[in-house]
Amino acid sequence: MEERIEDRIKGFKDTVLSIEDEIAKEMIGVKDIIHHVLIAVISGGNVLLEGVPGLGKTRLVKTLANVMDLDFKRIQFTPDLMPSDIIGTNILMQDDQGNRAFSFQEGPVFTNLLLADEINRATPKTQSALLEVMQEQAVTVAGKTRKLPKPYFVLATQNPLEQEGTYPLPEAQLDRFMFKLLIDFPSLDELDQIVNLTSKDKQEGAKRVIDGDQILMLKETASQVPIAKPVQEYALKIVLNTHPNKEMSNEWVDKYVRYGSSPRGAQAIIHGARVRALMEGRYNVSFDDIRDIAYPALRHRLFLNYQAVTEGLRPDDIIGQIIEQLDE
């Protein structure tokens, strides 16, 4: 038994590298995004991808589903989308004998990997329907709770440019995402590779590397990675530092931050750091792991005030300051 666990630990890095390599066959220039998406997926967290249209967000999720052999569904969020459209509803059914009964018609959330495309275009009511799905991985309709299949991940996208007719995600909704990843526009070289790749007649598609059960095992393996007390305290201090006018907050936070991170931010950092450590081939979490994960785990949990917005500051700037001023 122990030998199997040991093999799993030792093989963790290779497995993840294989996944990354396969995804990289279809995705150019988003290596870091792939890396963090994998960390979130193995940690069992949801990811919010933010980027302008056409950067391959949807393609990334599809590829991920293929490589991991997961059931994949996509919801294109629109203002007229209703909660029942995504979670499902009871409909009146009549059988051959003419008996009528309500039957639950599952919505698209019943899958392993859900792509919530342009999530900020749906109304808050519909967005809220995803709260239970993302946190509890269950759906309650007409008083009956139905579990979603495992593993379960929500990967949502939003467009930072077209703000007209959108509904910014509420804080509670944002907090359900483990990471928020920002997809930048590709460089010239990367763009060249993208064009070449898509113009080929025959593309080499990404192959399946693992399945859902193996992902759950990876998650189980990563959850036991030891973390030293000073390292864990460092992560917690970072989170505590995001709160303005508190004992540990710094000048920048006091000046520019309206609200700091919830405890879920700390959980996200620790879980993510554990996975990252294994992906790096280590059996322990380091300060570097914490620092690396802090940005995607906290940037959507930090709410800046008007002054910060007018000065063009982003949450990453504040997180950078906190890390810089915090001793290990």
Place this chain on the structure above:
Amino acid sequence: MTKQQGKDLVRAIKTAGKRVVIRHMIRFAILGLIMALALTTLIHIISFFLPIEAVWTLSLATLPLVLVFLIIGWILKPDTKEIALEIDKHGLQEKAITAYELSGREDVYARLQGKDTLDSLKAFNRKKISIKVNKLYYYVIIGLVIAISLLNIIANPMDDIIRDRKKVQALIDGELDKLHEYIDDIALEEELTQEQKEALKQELDDLAEKLKDLKDYREGLKEFSKTEEKLTEALEQIRKEKLDKLIDLLDDHDITGELADALEDGDSQILDQAIKEIKDKLADQKLGDQAKKDLAEALEGLAQGTGSRSLEEKLKSLIESLESGNDVSQIAEGLKEILDSQLETGQGSGDLKYSLQQLRNRLSRAIDDNEKIAHKGDGGKDNKPSGDGQGDGDGDDQGQANGDGQGQDGGDGNGDGNGDGQGQDGGDGNGDGNGDGQGQGNGSGQGNGDGNGQGSGIGSGATGYETIYDPSRLGDGGEESQVPGQNTGQGQIDSKDNMGLGNLDGYIPYGQVISEYEKEAVQSMNRRALPAGIETLVRDYFSSLED
């Protein structure tokens, strides 16, 4: 992680972290040095405001701080956990600290992590851990050294004070030697009993002991004054005892009964009159045999009670003259001289008291000079009047000595004279003179001495301090007294210049104070050994004022 693995891990961490401990100790040594230098700087700064003699000795005494800090550093040296954290900073990615915390756990992760850490520690290059300390420490050291150097280059006003203090201390040491000489001299006093000698010697011993470890010179002066007071009391007691004895002796004989009465009344005029009567009777050969016998017995009684061999010899000589009838005119004079000498309570002790007074004056002047330097620069803040005067009188002091020489019969006619000098001060002071007479003796052993007096007058010049009249000091030759207290630089000057004796601006009616002054003068005379002539002068002075 197995137990052996745990032990190996701790050993490996400690080995890899040796330089961490070395750096820690270096840091503490430097901190100790900084502290020592900082204290040295502080001492040097303080030495600009307070006279500190042993600045460098004190500075060197701070060096053991380095050792103290090293000991503290060793006590507070980093433990294995801290070393592990430090090593991790050099590329071990928190492996060491995690492995250290996993010690005792035996799961797969603990085992894998421990092994991985051990491998990493084996490959760890120890030199990655720098033993250099923060450059700021070096800058602080350089800064402090420069500060100390500058403080040594800049002229320190306290150096003058220290120099003068040393002079005062040297003076005290010298005076201590003299005190010891006086102590030795007391042992030679013939007129004092052994008990009295012991009492006086004890007082001087005590004073010498107190002066030895003197820290506050003003306290030294107080001790001098206290000793003077005690000596005065002791000598007064001795004088009284002798006087009573003398009165009893003279009262036993009719011819000297009047002398006894005069002595009891303390009236010098009556005494002179009684002596004159005896002299007249001796000159006119009016004394009967019984009277001569009484006088001879009285002289013999005196001879036995003098305690002085020279006086005894003289008295015997007078008795022989009385019996032989030769030179009877000198008997009365001789008797007066002997009475005077007996009443002047131990001339040696009187000298001692006078010498003590001189010591105190010298010490006082030295301290004054010292404090003048200390107050230099205070300028207008000083609430004491500043002046260009001199404390020592520059008057025309003329000493006149009336010496009566007494020759010793050595066949060559040389005599030794004892003179009492009387100083006349051309200034405002009164001079006291002690004259040493040199007599020339004739062949018969009687000499006429010529006294040479030396007067030391103390004038009343304006000084840097407020000079006041202190009645308790009357008879000290008009010495200066100073107002005690600390100059705060605030407050007002409430003194008046030239407010000496005779310049009271009419505020106090003369009649109200003259009796007090006279009383003080008489008490002062009683305390000190003054020649009878001076006493008469003082009494006449006050008598004339009363008139």
